[in-house]
Amino acid sequence: xxxxxxxxxxxxxxxxxxxxxxxxxxxxxxxxxxxxxxxxxxxxxxxxxxxxxxxxxxxxxxxxxxxxxxxxxxxxxxxxxxxxxxxxxx
Amino acid sequence: xxxxxxxxxxxxxxxxxxxxxxxxxxxxxxxxxxxxxxxxxxxxxxxxxxxxxxxxxxxxxxxxxxxxxxxxxxxxxxxxxxxxxxxxxxxxxxxxxxxxxxxxxxxxxxxxxxxxxxxxxxxxxxxxxxxxxxxxxxxxxxxxxxxxxxxxxxxxxxxxxxxxxxxxxxxxxxxxxxxxxxxxxxxxxxxxxxxxxxxxxxxxxxxxxxx
Numbered sequence: 227x228x229x230x231x232x233x234x235x236x237x238x239x240x241x242x243x244x245x246x247x248x249x250x251x252x253x254x255x256x257x258x259x260x261x262x263x264x265x266x267x268x269x270x271x272x273x274x275x276x277x278x279x280x281x282x283x284x285x286x287x288x289x290x291x292x293x294x295x296x297x298x299x300x301x302x303x304x305x306x307x308x309x310x311x312x313x314x315x316x
Numbered sequence: 317x318x319x320x321x322x323x324x325x326x327x328x329x330x331x332x333x334x335x336x337x338x339x340x341x342x343x344x345x346x347x348x349x350x351x352x353x354x355x356x357x358x359x360x361x362x363x364x365x366x367x368x369x370x371x372x373x374x375x376x377x378x379x380x381x382x383x384x385x386x387x388x389x390x391x392x393x394x395x396x397x398x399x400x401x402x403x404x405x406x407x408x409x410x411x412x413x414x415x416x417x418x419x420x421x422x423x424x425x426x427x428x429x430x431x432x433x434x435x436x437x438x439x440x441x442x443x444x445x446x447x448x449x450x451x452x453x454x455x456x457x458x459x460x461x462x463x464x465x466x467x468x469x470x471x472x473x474x475x476x477x478x479x480x481x482x483x484x485x486x487x488x489x490x491x492x493x494x495x496x497x498x499x500x501x502x503x504x505x506x507x508x509x510x511x512x513x514x515x516x517x518x519x520x521x522x523x524x525x526x527x
Contacts, residue, residue, distance in 0.1 A: 277484055
């Protein structure tokens with residue numbers, strides 16, 4: 227392993243290829259798209275791409291939900307808010 | 317004195333080893349699972365988040381801010397509560413919380429704070445070259461995607477490759493939980509909101525939630 231890294235700056239970074247591969251595969255498991263297809267043949271470029279897309283879509287969903295929540299919250303009064311809080315804490 | 321008691325010693329080496337390995341395995345499993353995926357999937361975590369979010373949202377004064385900024389305020393509160401629920405073990409959560417504090421201070425003319433902050437977080441580790449990511453030679457596509465990913469996950473812009481991946485592995489389930497919790501909250505609010513609008517306006521104390 228050390229021979230392969232002759233070009234790299236050695237030192238305190240003990241990060242190996244296997245570790246990175248392991249991380250990428252873990253990331254792959256999280257993505258809904260890739261999970262359903264053959265897991266062995268996915269390149270890391272695709273994993274990264276899917277990750278970016280997925281995070282962006284999650285952000286968009288959160289933004290959309292925030293919008294709707296803000297609209298709703300602006301119209302409910304405080305008595306109802308207390309009621310809902312009790313429901314949530316149950 | 318030297319009489320050895322007849323204490324039954326049913327501990328042959330095999331069970332010892334299995335117990336030890338089981339303990340190690342359990343510890344490793346716990347550590348791994350508690351770290352990301354399973355932590356964010358647990359119902360308890362979601363409930364904690366929901367209640368905190370609701371409290372935070374009650375504090376956000378939605379009536380005062382104008383319409384375009386309202387959604388943003390909610391989003392920021394939701395992110396902040398998410399980061400707080402993460403208990404600060406990950407970079408992205410710390411970055412969200414630090415960012416907010418920065419923004420508040422920034423508005424109060426503390427311009428030097430911004431310069432000081434990156435100095436604190438800059439690590440001395442040499443950056444792992446992305447050439448090693450795929451095991452092959454120079455792949456600019458992978459590098460580009462990695463940089464893009466680093467911009468998406470808060471707090472990861474200057475981190476080395478494995479850190480970015482680790483952060484993403486924790487960030488994604490957290491986001492998923494955030495979506496679930498907010499959708500549930502929305503459902504709850506809109507459900508009881510519809511019921512209250514049927515009754516008389518104003519006095520909504522006796523409105524029972526639809527079960």
